[in-house]
Amino acid sequence: MRPLLSARPVVLLASLWWALGCDSFVTAPPSDPPPEESCDLADGPFSQARLLTRSEYRRTVHDLLGQTEDPTAPFPHEPEVDGFDNNASAHKANPLLVESFLRAAGAIAQGVKERGLEPLLPCAEEDAVCAELFIEDFGRKAFRRPLVPDEVTAFKTLYSRLQPALGHAEAIVAIVEATLQSPQFLYRVEAPKDQPEYGAVPLGPYEMASRLSYFLWGTMPDEQLLDAAEANLLATPEDVEGQARRLLADQRAHERVLEFHQAWFGLDPLASVARDNSPSGLLDSLDLSMTAFIDGVMWAEGGSISDLFSSPALYVDSVLAPVYDLPVPAAGFERHDLPGERSGILTQPALLTLLANHDQSSPIRRGVFVRDRLLCAPVQAPPPTVDNSPPDPDPTLTTRERFAVHTESPDCANCHMAIDPIGFTFEGFDQLGRARTEEHGLMIDTTGALVDSGDPTIDGPVSGVTELGARLAGSSAVARCVTGKWFTFALGRSRSSADECALAPTYAEIEASGGNMVELLVALTKSPSFRLRSPHPAEAAP
Amino acid sequence: MMLRRPSRRHFLRASLGALALPLLDSLRADAASATPPKRIVLLYTPNGTNPDAWFPTPGASSTDFTLNSIHQPLAAYKDKLILLKGVNNAVGQDPDNNGGPHQRGIGGLFTGQMLGEGTFQDGCGSKAGWAAGRSIDQEVALLIGQDTLLASLELGVRCMDNDVQGRISYSGAGEPLPPINEPITTYERLFFRDTPAAPSDTLRAESIMAAVGDQFKALRPRLGQEDRVKLDEHLALVEDLERRMGLGQSDGGCAVPLPPPSDIDADSELTMPDISRMQLDLLAVAFACDLTRVASVQYSTGFNRIPYPWLDSPEEGHSLSHSGDSNTEAWAHLAARQQWHAQELAYLMDRLAAIPEGDGSVLDSTLILWGNEVAKGNTHSLDNIPYLMAGSAGGALATGQFLDLGGISNSRLLLTILKAYGFAGETFGHPDYADGGVIPGLLL
Numbered sequence: 001m002r003p004l005l006s007a008r009p010v011v012l013l014a015s016l017w018w019a020l021g022c023d024s025f026v027t028a029p030p031s032d033p034p035p036e037e038s039c040d041l042a043d044g045p046f047s048q049a050r051l052l053t054r055s056e057y058r059r060t061v062h063d064l065l066g067q068t069e070d071p072t073a074p075f076p077h078e079p080e081v082d083g084f085d086n087n088a089s090a091h092k093a094n095p096l097l098v099e100s101f102l103r104a105a106g107a108i109a110q111g112v113k114e115r116g117l118e119p120l121l122p123c124a125e126e127d128a129v130c131a132e133l134f135i136e137d138f139g140r141k142a143f144r145r146p147l148v149p150d151e152v153t154a155f156k157t158l159y160s161r162l163q164p165a166l167g168h169a170e171a172i173v174a175i176v177e178a179t180l181q182s183p184q185f186l187y188r189v190e191a192p193k194d195q196p197e198y199g200a201v202p203l204g205p206y207e208m209a210s211r212l213s214y215f216l217w218g219t220m221p222d223e224q225l226l227d228a229a230e231a232n233l234l235a236t237p238e239d240v241e242g243q244a245r246r247l248l249a250d251q252r253a254h255e256r257v258l259e260f261h262q263a264w265f266g267l268d269p270l271a272s273v274a275r276d277n278s279p280s281g282l283l284d285s286l287d288l289s290m291t292a293f294i295d296g297v298m299w300a301e302g303g304s305i306s307d308l309f310s311s312p313a314l315y316v317d318s319v320l321a322p323v324y325d326l327p328v329p330a331a332g333f334e335r336h337d338l339p340g341e342r343s344g345i346l347t348q349p350a351l352l353t354l355l356a357n358h359d360q361s362s363p364i365r366r367g368v369f370v371r372d373r374l375l376c377a378p379v380q381a382p383p384p385t386v387d388n389s390p391p392d393p394d395p396t397l398t399t400r401e402r403f404a405v406h407t408e409s410p411d412c413a414n415c416h417m418a419i420d421p422i423g424f425t426f427e428g429f430d431q432l433g434r435a436r437t438e439e440h441g442l443m444i445d446t447t448g449a450l451v452d453s454g455d456p457t458i459d460g461p462v463s464g465v466t467e468l469g470a471r472l473a474g475s476s477a478v479a480r481c482v483t484g485k486w487f488t489f490a491l492g493r494s495r496s497s498a499d500e501c502a503l504a505p506t507y508a509e510i511e512a513s514g515g516n517m518v519e520l521l522v523a524l525t526k527s528p529s530f531r532l533r534s535p536h537p538a539e540a541a542p
Numbered sequence: 543m544m545l546r547r548p549s550r551r552h553f554l555r556a557s558l559g560a561l562a563l564p565l566l567d568s569l570r571a572d573a574a575s576a577t578p579p580k581r582i583v584l585l586y587t588p589n590g591t592n593p594d595a596w597f598p599t600p601g602a603s604s605t606d607f608t609l610n611s612i613h614q615p616l617a618a619y620k621d622k623l624i625l626l627k628g629v630n631n632a633v634g635q636d637p638d639n640n641g642g643p644h645q646r647g648i649g650g651l652f653t654g655q656m657l658g659e660g661t662f663q664d665g666c667g668s669k670a671g672w673a674a675g676r677s678i679d680q681e682v683a684l685l686i687g688q689d690t691l692l693a694s695l696e697l698g699v700r701c702m703d704n705d706v707q708g709r710i711s712y713s714g715a716g717e718p719l720p721p722i723n724e725p726i727t728t729y730e731r732l733f734f735r736d737t738p739a740a741p742s743d744t745l746r747a748e749s750i751m752a753a754v755g756d757q758f759k760a761l762r763p764r765l766g767q768e769d770r771v772k773l774d775e776h777l778a779l780v781e782d783l784e785r786r787m788g789l790g791q792s793d794g795g796c797a798v799p800l801p802p803p804s805d806i807d808a809d810s811e812l813t814m815p816d817i818s819r820m821q822l823d824l825l826a827v828a829f830a831c832d833l834t835r836v837a838s839v840q841y842s843t844g845f846n847r848i849p850y851p852w853l854d855s856p857e858e859g860h861s862l863s864h865s866g867d868s869n870t871e872a873w874a875h876l877a878a879r880q881q882w883h884a885q886e887l888a889y890l891m892d893r894l895a896a897i898p899e900g901d902g903s904v905l906d907s908t909l910i911l912w913g914n915e916v917a918k919g920n921t922h923s924l925d926n927i928p929y930l931m932a933g934s935a936g937g938a939l940a941t942g943q944f945l946d947l948g949g950i951s952n953s954r955l956l957l958t959i960l961k962a963y964g965f966a967g968e969t970f971g972h973p974d975y976a977d978g979g980v981i982p983g984l985l986l
Binding site: 046048049073074076077078079080081082085090092093094095096097098099102103148150151153154155157158161162165166170174175177178181182183184186187189191269271272274357358494536 | 693851
């Protein structure tokens, strides 16, 4: 299992920092579409060729060639759109990336040569017949579909140019190197048919196989998926559901689910934050603790959105145990259930540490996090003239009292009434996520409120973060927000109004499952937005 | 993939401390031609400056001025500087532009262009896409960057945002160029090359690239229009890379340094000063070896939270820059941070000045343009952007000046600089803010 703080782009939580003051109004989250809204996906957005991200490239090369080293460390980072690095239109070639592909292909091919070609070759004869068998067999995996004749010819030409001078094996290695730079490998292309198309188009079976495997595993389809595609067994929602369930039962889905949560919660910057009084190794351990928590909720506990906000679990190792006043485990991480103190993601120390200042908690960042990431109901940025540096720690006041200026000034209160009362419910935790009942000897007040959350059923006074978690756990706005984040992650784009309309049965399915997150993923794969694409415009002459 | 190791190359031992990348005093520019090539560097620092510590005190004429405190590390180079007041990021002030002030500011800083529509968020409210046009470094690369291994080299120092606030260089509208943050990656880009040792190596490399080209051709007819554009752009980059692979390979007097450490954390406040030096050293080597003539160095990103603990300045950057004017301590910190950046610029100038070329040094042929996405953090002002030029681009610019231009569009400054490199156009940037032509008194 890769820890959450792997070599992923580290991106500042600019939005959280920014929203320290505010001059505008709360933005309403997306609401139910009016009934006359079209659910027709024919008008786009078009499905775009999707360039592999670094994590997808790494896993694909591993599954295709058994490459265990990560070749993507020097790759430039993808643009980050809505928190995700796989946006179809923003992630595209640039000189540094193309150069990185070239260099990686050479290094990976060298590794293939050193490990030996036997695992890749379908035949032992060192001749052109075997080479062609290899091209078709390896090509089908690498391009994630059978090769068309021109593609076979291109590789046969390469083989016949090199074989006389370099021999059979070197020529095969060269085909691998060329494959890794071919657009059919680097991009997931959902190509149009040859004639003009009308209406939303079902994906081809191989296109569907790739959508499924890259969504749920972040890698190429396995042999079973390719076989299902070949037998045209990915055409109905039931077919898709069956494969989705199979993929989700595989360990590879665990890593992908972690990758999603890391992006959703914006955890990357945790690797480089500085917090007063933190022991060495804290950040790495916090990261692993969060990984254990998400894994536990998703796969060992109930696996529902509600569990994410209510699980009392806290996982500590020998670094974290003294910080959180728990017994040091003999080895690794040990789970402690702390009902009353810990309740779900909101009280995980990794998140509490991230959403803090170096010397104090940050009700603002915590409140903004809940609005942005969990409710999808952000508030607007503060006016540029606001002095939004946090007030200095003052031993005669609690953090809450120091931030009172926000709600005393009418200019600030307009937005901060929607942020601070959420953030104050977290005041039972300091900048390292340690539970506390007092600050400088003053009693802490953890009462707060949800105001204009976008879900009227959860608005109102809140007694503390446990109750906040419980409210969020039962909110349809939160379930919809989470589903929307998964949609963005799955399709590399945000929802259009037609998507939103077509998702109505998906939301219903998720609700019927009690907000189970595995069911959420299955329901998404069955949704029209996942199984269909809008038609490409009528083809101009190439 | 082999590291090319021609026997004549020197391999240097670290002599400047554990993390410093060594450079030979004898490092010598490769170009043997009578006229040394021109070079350009864009330098970016975030979150605005402290204007009270930035702008010089004017004297009787434009050449008679007293440097302010931020620029003290550059005092020895005063006659090579051009400081400007009254240059506005005009396009950033357009009410129809997309995005928030940090986004607009960084987008227009070196492009003079608006931001496109998009979903990059400045906080929760303001949304924008990428800048809608090429930045001047890339315009210069089209003029002088076609015969080098790299058309340009984008370097970052803790530049970790991968959105509009994390990019200064654009090869075209919506085509940002990502910076390299890890010195080891910079090093590999400059020095790790496939070097054909035998004719069969050449045959192999050419055959692979031909097959890749054939695969692009095989796929193209089956693509929709948008995908075709996307993949055509990719193929053009592959072909350009292939063309350049043999360039810049002459040994000259240029020395390949030892690689920088590969395990250094590029996103740490503890390593930032070391990484700055490593990147600047590698940039100097790249110029000395004529591997590129165009570069940018981006220190962090607009709207960052970076502390500068080596200056005893632990506050997070963006927050600090929002301090009220009465908070003199905060503004002293901001001035100290800017002064540190001036010191890094002086270091780069020292490095370039130490590389002999023609009758002078590589510094003589170089122009470094330093800019910031806003003028002042607590107002987000886009008036009086703190632009500073260092070096004359081969004698094309009249240095040793401080000019107050009274509020002109930065497009005119960018055009003036482009003219120093032979740019044929008469305007640059968004047409609404491109009038007025070159700035008088700068071009020689």
